[in-house]
Amino acid sequence: MEKKNVAVVGAGLVGSLHAILLAKKGMHVDVFERRPDLRKAEVIGGRSINLALSHRGFNALEKAGIADDIRSISIPMYGRKMHDKEGNLTYQPYGKDDEAIYSVSRGGLNQQLMNLADDYEDIHYRFNHKCLDINLEENTIFFEDTQINKELNYSYDHIFGTDGAFSAVRGRLQKTSMFNYSQDYLSHGYKELVIPPNKDGSHRIDKNCLHIWPRGKFMLIALPNLDGSFTVTLFFPMKGATSFESIKTKADVKQFFNETFPDAVPHMPTLETDYFENPTSSLVTIRCNPWNYEDKVLLLGDAAHAIVPFYGQGMNSGFEDTAVFSEMYDEQSEDMLKLFEDYSNKRVPDANAIADLALYNYIEMRDLAGDEDFLLRKKIERKFSDLHPDLWMPMYSQVTFSHIRYSKALEAGKRQAKIMDQVMEMKNIYERWDDEVVMEKIKSLV
Ligand SMILES: Cc1cc2nc3c(=O)[nH]c(=O)nc-3n(C[C@H](O)[C@H](O)[C@H](O)COP(=O)(O)OP(=O)(O)OC[C@H]3O[C@@H](n4cnc5c(N)ncnc54)[C@H](O)[C@@H]3O)c2cc1C
Numbered sequence: 001m002e003k004k005n006v007a008v009v010g011a012g013l014v015g016s017l018h019a020i021l022l023a024k025k026g027m028h029v030d031v032f033e034r035r036p037d038l039r040k041a042e043v044i045g046g047r048s049i050n051l052a053l054s055h056r057g058f059n060a061l062e063k064a065g066i067a068d069d070i071r072s073i074s075i076p077m078y079g080r081k082m083h084d085k086e087g088n089l090t091y092q093p094y095g096k097d098d099e100a101i102y103s104v105s106r107g108g109l110n111q112q113l114m115n116l117a118d119d120y121e122d123i124h125y126r127f128n129h130k131c132l133d134i135n136l137e138e139n140t141i142f143f144e145d146t147q148i149n150k151e152l153n154y155s156y157d158h159i160f161g162t163d164g165a166f167s168a169v170r171g172r173l174q175k176t177s178m179f180n181y182s183q184d185y186l187s188h189g190y191k192e193l194v195i196p197p198n199k200d201g202s203h204r205i206d207k208n209c210l211h212i213w214p215r216g217k218f219m220l221i222a223l224p225n226l227d228g229s230f231t232v233t234l235f236f237p238m239k240g241a242t243s244f245e246s247i248k249t250k251a252d253v254k255q256f257f258n259e260t261f262p263d264a265v266p267h268m269p270t271l272e273t274d275y276f277e278n279p280t281s282s283l284v285t286i287r288c289n290p291w292n293y294e295d296k297v298l299l300l301g302d303a304a305h306a307i308v309p310f311y312g313q314g315m316n317s318g319f320e321d322t323a324v325f326s327e328m329y330d331e332q333s334e335d336m337l338k339l340f341e342d343y344s345n346k347r348v349p350d351a352n353a354i355a356d357l358a359l360y361n362y363i364e365m366r367d368l369a370g371d372e373d374f375l376l377r378k379k380i381e382r383k384f385s386d387l388h389p390d391l392w393m394p395m396y397s398q399v400t401f402s403h404i405r406y407s408k409a410l411e412a413g414k415r416q417a418k419i420m421d422q423v424m425e426m427k428n429i430y431e432r433w434d435d436e437v438v439m440e441k442i443k444s445l446v
Contacts, residue, residue: 003026003027003028003122004026004027004028004157004158005027005028005030005156005157006022006027006028006029006030006156006157006158006159006160007029007030007031007032007141007154007156007158007159007160008022008029008030008031008032008160008162009032009131009141009159009160009161009162009163009168009169010032010033010131010161010162010163010164010167010169010301010303011031011032011033011110011114011125011127011162012033012110012162012163012164012301012302013106013109013110013113013301013315013318013319014162014300014301014302014315014318014319014321014322015031015033015160015162015163015301016031016110016113016114016117017060017061017064017113017319017322018160018162018300018301018321018322018325019031019117019120019123020064020113020116020117020120020123021060021063021064021322021323021325021326022160023117023120023122023123024063024064024120024326025326025329025330025333026122027122028122029120029122029123029124030124030126030154030156031117031123031124031125031126032126032129032131032141032143033125033126033127033128033129034128034129034130034131034146034163035127035128036127036128037114037125037127038107038110038111038114039111039114039115048105048107048194048225048227048229048231049105049106049107049192049231050103050104050105050106050223050224050225050231051103051104051106051109051223051312051315052077052101052102052103052104052210052223052312053070053074053101053102053103053104053109053315053316054101054102054312054313054316054400054401055316055400055401055402055403056313056316056317056319056320056323056403057315057316057319057320058070058071058102059319059320059323059403060319060320060322060323061319063323063326064113064116065116066112066113066116069112070102070104070109070112071102073104073105073108073112073226074102074103074104075102075103075104075207075208075224075225075226076098076100076101076102076208077094077100077101077102077103077208077209077210077223077224078093078094078098078099078100078208078209079091079092079093079094079209079210080092080094080209080210080211080212081206081209081210081211081212082212082213082214083211083212083213083261083263083264085215085260085262087262087263090375091209092375092378093382094396094397094400094401095396095397095400095401096386096397099397099401100208101210101312101400103210103223103224103225105225105226126143128145128146128147129143129144129145129146129152130143130144130146130168131143131163131168131169132144132151132168133168133172134159134169134172134297136172136176136293136294136296136297138155139155139156139157139158139159139296139297140153140154140155141153141154141155141156141159158295158296158297158298158336159296159297159298160297160298160299160300161173161297161298161299161300161303161304162299162300162301162303162318163303164301164302164303164306165284165286165302165303165306167299167302167303169297169299169303170288170299170303170304172297173288173293173297173299174288176293179288179289179290180287180288180289181286181287181288182285182286182287182288183284183285183286184284184285184286185282185283185284186282186283186284186285186308186359186362187237187238187239188218188235188236188237188238188283188362189235189236189238189244189280189281189282189283190233190234190235190236190280190281190283190309191233191234191236191244191275191278191279191280191281192231192232192233192278193231193232193233193234193268193271193274193275193278194229194230194231194232194268194270194274195222195229195230195232195264195267195268196228196229196269196270197227197228197229198228201227201228202228203224203228203229203230204228204230204267205222205230205267207224207230208224210222210223211223211230212365213260213261213264214365214366214367214368215260215261215366216366216367217237217242217366217367218234218235218236218237218242218366219234219235219365219366220232220233220234220235220261220264221233221235221365222264230267232264232268235283235362235366238280238282242256244280247275250272250273250275250276253271253272253275253276254271254272257271283308283309284306284308285306285307285308285355285358285359286302286305286306287305287351287352287355288304288305289344289348290341290344290345290348291304291343291344291347291348292340292341292343292344294337294340295336295337295339295340298325298340298343298344300318300321300322300325301315301318301321301322302314302318304321304347304351305317305318305351305352305354305355307351307354307355307358307359308355308358308359308362309358310358310359310361310362310364310365311354311357311358311361311399311400312400313354313357313358313399313400313406314358317350317351317354317406320403321347324343324346324347325343328342328343328346349407350405350406350407351406352407353405353406353407353409353410354399354406354410356410357395357399357406357409357410357413373424376424376429376430376433377420377423377424378394379433379434380420380423380433380434380438380442381394381416381420382394383433383434383439384439384442384443385397387439388443388446391443391446392416392442392446393412394416395409395410395412395413395416398412398413419442419445419446422441422445423438423441423442423445426438426441
């Protein structure tokens with residue numbers, strides 16, 4: 001049988017992994033990327049940006065055979081460490097014993113995926129190729145080769161759009177009939193800052209947790225890097241009395257941080273410069289449906305579902321897209337139209353669920369993570385789950401440490417929240433939270 005000739009548009013995290021999984025199925029894959037090759041010396045450098053990789057992401061990397069390679073260049077974070085205004089610390093484990101989420105360099109992960117893809121004869125990268133449009137009748141993609149300023153076009157059996165939140169491939173589908181699309185910006189944006197390493201290269205604060213400075217309407221977080229630094233992100237209102245708009249001078253930055261995140265400031269010697277040199281970026285939720293156009297075009301990753309980063313699941317869900325596609329392909333590769341349609345029908349509700357969960361988690365992280373009631377709820381849930389793992393898996397664990405469908409995790413989470421509301425109403429719950437009677441009550445409600 002002749003090899004299928006397919007295109008992957010966008011060589012980011014999801015596109016690079018998808019290309020590998022397609023090549024493993026015996027397809028010939030051309031991968032188009034508008035940027036230059038990020039492995040080339042002149043492109044490497046700049047700020048370290050990291051991401052939290054968890055079970056779903058590793059599961060997909062496993063299929064590509066590089067989960068262990070990536071684990072070896074990542075730092076496990078076993079829980080959240082909350083910093084209050086007085087510098088007091090509260091620790092909350094993410095899961096059981098050695099369950100962790102892993103901080104990994106975005107650029108390092110992307111490079112590893114590209115290096116691995118290079119081992120496949122059937123994968124060809126074409127950098128500096130910006131997708132401009134697609135002719136859906138002929139399945140032809142139009143590109144601008146940005147190095148020679150020339151328009152080129154190529155035709156394929158199938159086209160996979162992995163070109164991120166502002167996808168050109170999706171842009172073409174948006175002009176077709178019955179394609180639903182929505183885009184919602186959060187009123188908050190973000191800015192990346194840094195905690196550099198100590199002189200001896202060690203981390204200045206505990207490297208095995210995700211640090212959060214929850215402040216009600218906004219928050220600061222920090223994730224560790226292998227070089228001893230932390231990538232720090234300020235999530236903050238774009239406009240208003242206390243916002244990116246209201247902070248105008250280096251003195252404003254200093255005053256705001258000193259008042260709001262006093263224990264972080266001594267670790268951020270370049271704070272004021274970084275604040276004004278680094279961009280302020282927006283956060284958007286993008287939903288669309290269907291993710292396919294006939295059996296010609298299919299969207300994956302942020303191109304299909306951009307979500308806010310507060311559950312650490314954007315990339316993980318994109319990686320899961322490729323893994324699910326790969327599994328479904330093994331079951332029904334004969335009928336590609338059915339496969340594309342079934343895939344879209346299956347994944348859209350899951351993407352919508354994680355989009356909702358991610359929006360909710362912003363409130364949990366910035367507001368509730370420092371709230372006593374909330375911390376007690378989590379403690380009770382943990383205790384019950386330890387006693388009855390078959391009856392209760394906390395929603396965070398379902399999302400982060402399992403591959404239970406996101407839509408199912410969301411449903412279970414809603415049921416659990418109702419039960420916990422009743423438990424928190426129990427008399428003297430602060431004193432007797434781990435009593436047998438509390439555990440029995442939960443059991444009866446489950
Ligand atoms: C602040 C922040 C923190 C995050 N933290 C986490 C986290 O901890 N965990 C997690 O799982 N997720 C996280 N995410 C989400 C994660 O970054 C994305 O979900 C992930 O990068 C999506 O991968 P992708 O390959 O689909 O898209 P992208 O990474 O955006 O890659 C798209 C690629 O397509 C290329 N491209 C774009 N347009 C064209 C075109 N017209 N032609 C050709 N190529 C094109 C781009 O250059 C890029 O290389 C975070 C996101 C943000 C903003």
